[in-house]
Amino acid sequence: MKGGNFMDLPRFDSNDELPLTMNAKDVAGYLNISLSCAYQVMNSKSFPAIKIGKRLIITKEHFLNWLQNAKGEIL
Numbered sequence: 001m002k003g004g005n006f007m008d009l010p011r012f013d014s015n016d017e018l019p020l021t022m023n024a025k026d027v028a029g030y031l032n033i034s035l036s037c038a039y040q041v042m043n044s045k046s047f048p049a050i051k052i053g054k055r056l057i058i059t060k061e062h063f064l065n066w067l068q069n070a071k072g073e074i075l
Contacts, residue, residue, distance in 0.1 A: 009035070018060045027063065040075055047074075 009029035012018055019026060028038035042049045042056045048066055049056045058066075 015060075015064060018063070020060050021057045022060060022063055023055070023057055027058070030063075037075075044074060046070075 009025055012030055018030065022030075024035055024038040024042055027033075027042060028035045031038065031041075033041070039056070041047055042058070046066075047058070048062045049058050
């Protein structure tokens, strides 16, 4: 998905719908940002992502905790 088309991203009506582990598409869909922006966020030092090979993931619990405690500008 080049450029991160917002129409192709998942939508979540509640936090209960989030998968246990989230990838960049999930993060982008939840935050209503582009896929490329989600990758930038996930690669930032303050984001508690887990890197498996070239994949970046985050657990639902860590993502919601990070979001709740985020202050100021992320990028």
